[in-house]
Amino acid sequence: MKWVTYRSEQGDRVGVVRDGDIHALAAGAELIELVGRGADGLREAGERALRSPAVVVPLAGAALLAPIPRPPALRDCLCFLDHMRNCQEVMGAGRVLKDAWYEIPAFYFACPSTVVGPHEPVPMAPGSRWWDFELEIAAVIGAGGRDFTPAEAEQAIIGYMIYNDWSARDLQMRESPLAIGQAKGKDSVTTLGPYLVTADELEPYRRDGRLALEVEATVNGERVGGGRTDAMDWTFGEVISYASRGVDLLPGEVFGSGTVPTCCLIEHFSPGDPASFRGWLKPGDEVALRVEALGETRQTVVATPAPHPIPARRNPDAAPRRQRVNPARSPKVPYVKGLHEVGPNVWAWLLPDGGYGWSNAGLIAGVDAALLVDTLFDLRLTGEMLAAMKPITDRHPLTHAVLTHANGDHTHGNQLLDDTVRLIAAADTAKQMHHEVAPDLLAAVQIAELGPVLTPYLRERFGPFEFQGITLRLPDDTFDRELTLNLGGREARVLNLGPAHTSADSVVHIPDAGVLFAGDLLFIGCTPIVWDGPIANWIAACDIMLALDAPTIVPGHGPVTDADGIRAVRGYLTHVVEQADAAHEKGLTFREAAATVDLAGYAAWLDAERIVVNLYQRYRELEPGMAALAQNELLALMAEWEAAR
Secondary structure, three states: OEEEEEEEOOEEEEEEEEOOEEEEOOOOOOHHHHHOOHHHHHHHHHHHHHHOOOEEEEHHHOEEEOOOOOOOOEEEEOOOHHHHHHHHHHOOOOOOOOOHHHHOOOEEEOOHHHEEOOOOOEEOOOOOOOEEOEEEEEEEEOOOEOOOOHHHHHHHEEEEEEEEEOEEHHHHHHHHHHOOOOOOOOOOOEEEEEEEEEHHHHHHHEEOOEEOOEEEEEEOOEEEEEEEHHHOOOOHHHHHHHHOOOOOEOOOOEEEOOOOOOOEOHHHOOOOOHHHOOOOEOOOOEEEEEEOOOEEEEEEEEOOOOOOOOOOOOOOOOOOOOOOOOOOOOOOOOOOOEEEEEEOOEEEEEOOOOOOOOOOEEEEEEOOEEEEEOOOOOHHHHHHHHHHHHHHHOOOOEEEEEOOOOOHHHOOOHHHOOOOOEEEEEHHHHHHHOOOOOHHHHOHHHHOOOOOOHHHHHHHHHOOOOOOOOOOOOOOEEEOOEEEEEEOOEEEEEEEOOOOOOOOOEEEEEOOOOEEEEEEEEEOOEOOOOOOOOHHHHHHHHHHHHHHOOOEEEEEEOOOEOHHHHHHHHHHHHHHHHHHHHHHHOOOOHHHHHHHOOOHHHHHOEOHHHHHHHHHHHHHHHOOOOOOOOHHHHHHHHHHHHHHO
16 A cells, blocks of 8 residues: 555545545544554555545645654664765775674664655755755654564564655765764755555565665756665665664654665765766755655755854864965065055955965956956955945946956856856866866865865865855856957957966956956966966966066966066976976986975975976876876875975
């Protein structure tokens, strides 16, 4: 039989489904009481309902609740070890599980009070941006008991249903260092339904003691994963037997199977290629879970208000944050945060110290028009900048914005620009933006436990930024190598001098003001990093910038400079080539070259550890067949280099 609980004008009702109709019992009947009668008692109640129902309603129009809306206990088990292997691999810990996973049929307690029905809206966990689902099946206890053998535990199961273990992956990751089990990452909502299908009805699907049901999960109609439930490593009988040791299991208690491998989002995240990830669930997404013989759940994700903040406590054992000071001095304007006029109707927005994420931007005003050069790493920083610029943009409306390259610290604030502002970028910048790490995934570096070296390195550099709520806005217009903009009679030249730092690196030259916005082709007082190269092309870009003969130059990072700043970056890049080539000729690997490199006067620049990536890129130029390393591997190497120094 298939049992349901549904909402009616007379209150919640219980009934048996047959031929597209619900044959309801009398008002007041509850499924949890019926399952407590055991399999025979439940069958008798169902047969009476089919013979003489209190009411018959179409299944198609019924507002289905969870079959047991408030289970006395809700346990989620981890029966599919491939799911655990996949998740562990995503976290960078490989696929080898600890012995305990093979010795203990593990489970944790979920929250019975947040159970919802198969078609009800699903509120995201407050404060979570990494919202995920998990396709499972659930076993429901009948008459109850304790100290079951595995065989007795199987007999105690009165029926099965679909179980969706909604998961806040960021909260789950944030809580994991506590090592006390699941908490806010898992208790916001659990879906059960649509039916409680009695065990006898599923006997034709049993294979070697396991239910062999085909399953499939989709998001907005797109298949995410699928498989069969007989891939379980631990059986329901084994996990229920383990849970019943010294514990009374009550009628209606629910045991989830754990996730059928591939039937959740997190298993499809690749640390080596994060840009390939489809992204976490967003408000409006529809998640459908289908399980052979158990039916389908279909639900829409909805937003929730932000949680009330709870201030952190000071850790008395934490090392004090290092004071980072950019060693460069500007011959033009003080290197302090804020808006600085660097030429007639030309301003630079500066964000010290110029390290990771602390980037500069610019504003050029013409008659009834203005051009913005880049946005910033998060919405708070970008909003603050745009507010400071408002007295200018009220007089000179913002009409265009140029993105110098694809990195998030120059693009994440794009959504705050009015729709009337035309976003412009080199074609290769627009293309690369499709493959950059999504903003909400960047939040992983703020909460993930990635070892004693990489964890503090990433948190120091990325911890100050707020990656929540960012929706990346892509360019409206693209160009290849050069573009001239007319800002109400004022000329702005945009030149793509890449690839170098990234796949395309644009500069904005304002000839009448003698100002050049150099983007990340210039890092002043902080170390350049060659994500793409070739290095020779970056050196050539420095020569082109020198030839423009602009007296005032605004770098992507660091204080405002002049031609000497360009020469300093050119000198660093030349030094990298010389050091790499000499080490390569000696037969050293790039790691060995990084360990012995002589940084000379460049050692005082911020983020000197970027030498590791720069040497690696030069070695790839010298050895075209050299294996490529993922960005996360390069970050780890930089963290290790810095720790060793």
